[in-house]
Amino acid sequence: MSFELPALPYAKNALEPYISEKTLDFHYGKHHQAYVNNLNNLIQGTKFETADLETIVKESDGGIFNNGAQVWNHTFYFMQFAADGCKEPKDELKKAIEAEFGSVESFKDAFSKAAATLFGSGWAWLVKDAAGKLSIVQTSNAANPMRDGLTPLMTCDVWEHAYYLDKQNARPKYIEDFWKVLDWKVVSERF
Structure with missing residues (x-):
C-alpha cells in the first residue's frame, strides 16, 4: 500500500487570516508530505x-510509528477546519461536553490551556473512551x-511548524485562532 497526501477540503487561502496560505504551504505541503514520503519508504x-494507517499507528514502533502517526495526526488535524463551518458543537456532542466540562466555554478554556501548556512539541486532543x-x-x-484505546474527536497541533510563520512564538494566539476555523460539524460526526 502506498499512502498519499489527502486533498484539503478547502482552498489553501480559505482559513486566512487565522491560518495563512503560507503556513499551509509549509505545514501541509511540505511537513505533511515529508511524513507521507518517509512512511512509504519505511514500510517497504x-x-x-x-x-x-490506523493499524500502523496502533501497532508499529520506531520510525514507522513516528511517520505513520504524524501522517494520521496531520490528516485528522487538517480535515477538521473550514472557513465557514459550524462554529459551536450541537446536539449529542454539545450535551456530552456540557455534562463533562459544565459548558462549551469551560471546555474551550480547558482545551486551550492543555494546548498552551504542553511542554515542547505535540498535540492536545478531545477524546472519548469506550x-x-x-x-x-x-x-x-x-x-x-488511539494507542491507549481512546477515540480522537479533535486535535490541536502545537508543534511550532503549525503556527510559527503566522504567530512566531505566540502559541496562545494560534490557539485562540484555532477555534475560529474549527468546524464543529466534523467533530460531531467523529463523535
Whole structure:
C-alpha cells in the first residue's frame, strides 16, 4: 500500500487570516508530505507494507510509528477546519461536553490551556473512551491516543511548524485562532 497526501477540503487561502496560505504551504505541503514520503519508504518490505494507517499507528514502533502517526495526526488535524463551518458543537456532542466540562466555554478554556501548556512539541486532543466519556489529553511528539484505546474527536497541533510563520512564538494566539476555523460539524460526526 502506498499512502498519499489527502486533498484539503478547502482552498489553501480559505482559513486566512487565522491560518495563512503560507503556513499551509509549509505545514501541509511540505511537513505533511515529508511524513507521507518517509512512511512509504519505511514500510517497504515490512509487515506494515499493506497495513492501513490506523493499524500502523496502533501497532508499529520506531520510525514507522513516528511517520505513520504524524501522517494520521496531520490528516485528522487538517480535515477538521473550514472557513465557514459550524462554529459551536450541537446536539449529542454539545450535551456530552456540557455534562463533562459544565459548558462549551469551560471546555474551550480547558482545551486551550492543555494546548498552551504542553511542554515542547505535540498535540492536545478531545477524546472519548469506550464508555463514551470525554476527556482532554496531551501527547508529545507523534503520540496518538488511539494507542491507549481512546477515540480522537479533535486535535490541536502545537508543534511550532503549525503556527510559527503566522504567530512566531505566540502559541496562545494560534490557539485562540484555532477555534475560529474549527468546524464543529466534523467533530460531531467523529463523535
